[in-house]
Amino acid sequence: MSAKATASTPTATTPTATTPTVIGVPAPQEDVDAIVAFVAGVQHAQQNALPEAFLDGFREDAIWTTAHGKRLTGLPEISAFTRKVLPPQADSPVTATYTVDLILFVRPDIAAVKIRQRPATRDGAFLDEIFHGQEDPSALVAAHPEAVPGTPTYFLAKDDGVWRIAAAQNTQVFDVETLTAS
Numbered sequence: 001m002s003a004k005a006t007a008s009t010p011t012a013t014t015p016t017a018t019t020p021t022v023i024g025v026p027a028p029q030e031d032v033d034a035i036v037a038f039v040a041g042v043q044h045a046q047q048n049a050l051p052e053a054f055l056d057g058f059r060e061d062a063i064w065t066t067a068h069g070k071r072l073t074g075l076p077e078i079s080a081f082t083r084k085v086l087p088p089q090a091d092s093p094v095t096a097t098y099t100v101d102l103i104l105f106v107r108p109d110i111a112a113v114k115i116r117q118r119p120a121t122r123d124g125a126f127l128d129e130i131f132h133g134q135e136d137p138s139a140l141v142a143a144h145p146e147a148v149p150g151t152p153t154y155f156l157a158k159d160d161g162v163w164r165i166a167a168a169q170n171t172q173v174f175d176v177e178t179l180t181a182s
Contacts, residue, residue, distance in 0.1 A: 024105035031163075035113055035156065036100050038163050043098040049090035051083050059157060063167040067150055094119055094127065094146050109158040110166075117150030117170075131179045141174065149173045 022032055038057065045054035055078065058064070064072040064081075072078045089095070102114040119127040127147035131137045141148055155167040173179050 018099055018101075020100040021102045022105070023102070024111075025107060027103075027105040027108055027111075031105075031108070031111075031158070032103060034163055035103055035111060038156070039098050039100050039113065039115060039154070043096070046086070046089070046098075047095045049086050049088075051079075051086045054082055054086060055079050057165055059159065059164045059166050062165050064165070065169045067170040067172045093121055095122055096120060096150070097126075098152075111156045111158075111163070113154040113156055115150075115152045115154065117152055119147055119149060128179075132181070134180045137176065137179050141179075149179070151178075 020032070020036065042054065042057060044050070045057075055075065058075050058078055060075045062075060062078060064078050066072070066081075070081070072081050097118045097120055099116040099118075100113060101116050104112040106112060121127065127144070128149040130140055130144060130147055134140060149172070150170055151173050152168060152170040154165050156163045157166040158164075
């Protein structure tokens with residue numbers, strides 16, 4: 001995944017250009033930049049329904065848990081699932097943007113990455129904004145499940161100079177405080 005984050009106005013097709021919080025052991029800026037670019041590559045692969053580009057970001061022994069709780073173990077299982085569910089998304093009017101919020105460098109070659117995943121239309125309207133400022137968004141969540149944002153965590157390993165997913169958990173946001181904050 002070699003896509004670069006851009007500094008343009010965020011839309012459904014361009015990543016947001018923000019500086020993530022970086023904690024943990026010291027790491028060079030080039031690794032921070034590489035991780036941000038990696039996540040931009042995930043966004044590009046997802047938005048354009050590119051299974052091979054998406055799968056290129058995984059280690060062979062990776063573990064992936066989907067937003068609905070399905071555990072996938074190893075690249076063959078992740079590949080089979082991805083090739084089944086990603087291509088139909090090419091025609092979906094809804095996609096998502098991915099912004100790196102936080103990087104915890106556990107070691108110089110291991111990083112836990114928190115991502116803000118926002119559902120959006122292909123013309124750039126963020127669907128999760130319907131929840132902002134709501135006291136009780138539960139009725140909106142039920143009526144608009146496509147608008148529920150995600151908060152993935154990627155556990156990345158740097159092997160031979162390349163960052164790849166070793167484990168990931170893709171979680172939907174149902175916490176009222178998080179969901180309704182702007």
